[in-house]
Amino acid sequence: MAALSFENLSRRFGETLALDGVSAEIPSGTFLALLGPSGCGKTTLLRQIAGLDRPDGGRLSIGGQEVAGPSCFTPPEARGLGMVFQSYALWPHMSVAENIAFGLNRLAKPERLARVEEALAKVGLAALAGRRPHQLSGGQRQRVALARSLAARPRVLLLDEPLANLDAHLRAAMLAEFRRIHAETGCTMVFVTHDQNEAMAVADLIGVMDRGRLEQLAPPQEVFERPASPMVARFVGQGRTLPVTVVSAAAGRCRIRLGGQETTLPGTAPPGPGWLCVHPRDLAHSRAMGLPATVLECRFEDGWHIAQLIFDDLPDVASLPLRLDRAAPRGSRLKVVLRGGFVLPRAEVAPKALSPVGRTVPA
């Protein structure tokens, strides 16, 4: 159990700034998930915490102790961390219990055996202690790897895509397991994943990264509902950003004009150009008034009919998805109302790119 502190942490690989001045305070006992597009720096940050790599600048502290900085570097083995990778790295010639005991040689035998027993019980594998890794399923091997890390009672547990090799059902089961173990141990956990749903389901805090920067650090719901930047809005939960005009703003609410209609939504934008950040749940089919649109296509997904719509009065928007109870034929006409969204400031920028369907897309 230890807090993590990053102070202007940077790491460069040639031309690539893999970490670009990352600063954050992660309270002890947090379950932190790092999210972001491929190459944004998640693994680089995890490796810095682990001590597998040195920063070029800035400081990193674990439990209030500086472990990396201009004049200090604590090696991985002295940081009190556990790591679980997507490759479980178990010794094939050792039993489950021996694999878990492997890193505990410094302890007296009775203490070692007690730790192994406790760790096996925590991950629900007590009955399989004598088996070899090849006699286990993928999920069971993952549990052994987790038990091995837990047995050392780490201050911080680092999980690098730990579920990547498991099928969907096992992933869900292991996620629940991580959450339970986190609650039981109070261990600070840092979880790197490509899967947003996974991150949202388990984490107390989500760190969204982009091009080496920490764009937002906040609880899952806040990242979803109050994105700190257009990048976060687009990256999380199939979010979209629509160019709007902010007519007025006060007390955390913005009056916006969209497609000739005005509405008031939460946001941080001053009057002028804005981005309206929306998720599919923010759009609803309306029988009365709303923005007129045409159905481009409709498909069945996750129990919904998802219609892709082109809006008459939003020429700068390529198409937006709308959840419907019933299928809507291509070319049919609908009206759509906004049920939510968040408004961010928009800097006047760059020429707009052409989308594949020939409509302009917001930059």
Ligand SMILES: Nc1ncnc2c1ncn2[C@@H]1O[C@H](COP(=O)(O)OP(=O)(O)OP(=O)(O)O)[C@@H](O)[C@H]1O
């Ligand atoms: N050892 C290295 N040498 C050169 N470039 C590196 C090295 N390690 C990472 N990079 C670069 O640094 C950037 C960040 O990489 P990193 O592995 O941290 O990204 P990531 O967010 O974990 O990506 P992914 O989701 O694809 O695993 C990338 O552009 C990557 O190519």
